[in-house]
Amino acid sequence: MSFSGNVKEELAAHWTKARHCQIAELAALISMCGAVAIDSRDKLCIKIHTENIAVARKCFTLIRKTFNIRTDIAIRRNLKKDSVSYYVVVRNHEDAQKILQATKMMGDDLFTVNHIVVQQTCCKRAFLRGAFLAAGSMSDPNKSYHFEIVCNGREVAEKLQQMICGFSMDAKIVQRKKNYVVYLKEGAQIVDMLNIMEAHISLMELENVRILKEMRNTVNRKVNCETANINKTVSAAVKQVEDIRYIQKTIGLDKLTEGLEEMALVRLGNPDATLKELGELLSPPVGKSGVNHRLRKISEIAEETKESKKGKEELL
Structure with a gap:
């Protein structure tokens, strides 16, 4: 499994006790990889799509533990891409309404009116954890340092960027086709991000890689310096x-x-x-x-x- 996959496995296994943090994490998952549908009878339905089974399991359990709501899970296999998609679906109108109102993704009149507002620091951590589970990825730290979360709109990306920068990090935004990507390139900031999301095992692995790379760079600099002195x-x-x-x-x-x-x-x-x-x-x-x-x-x-x-x- 890739380093990014390991991070998601760790985050998917992490559980916070506070209900408001569970709601914040679920809100990120729904807003980043979910969809809200309204049928011809004005009935609501929530669908969360992911290709990571650990993320699907996290969504299922979050909804059950936080709201005591059971969901349906659909599995679709794409033979051309050799991939599997998982859909966590809330079909009951009242259940969907309950979830959307709790996550502040809609008003009492059942129409979406604003984006998520997360005020407490612990909830921001949970939201960022959910956002990464839904649409995030990381490069192999042995090759390069890169952390990103893909957003389907500029406004969502800017709010996410603002939230990350609130933790004293310098997140950037770049447009990639129709999406907007919020990213970090500094190794130290990615370490901080893992700490914020509470991926402590992955954080230690990344720190070990950073230490080894720094040691190699130091040795190379000394060798180059000594070689230059010898040549001189x-x-x-x-x-x-x-x-x-x-x-x-x-x-x-x-x-x-x-x-x-x-x-x-x-x-x-x-x-x-x-x-x-x-x-x-x-x-x-x-x-x-x-x-x-x-x-x-x-x-x-x-x-x-x-x-x-x-x-x-x-x-x-």
């Missing part, structure tokens, strides 16, 4: 050897001061040695800064010799 050191050593050999071929190393000549010979004999190692080979030993100073001086002499030779050639 090797390039400098190659340049130093070239300068010393140039002086040796042109004016001779004996033209250098005693300290610089010793430095040049030690570098020629130890082209792979570090500055510290070179300093230890000198007599008396010299620190890294002293070695670096002498090598820079040798390079300056090499450059001056090149310029002098170039000037003489131009005169000729």
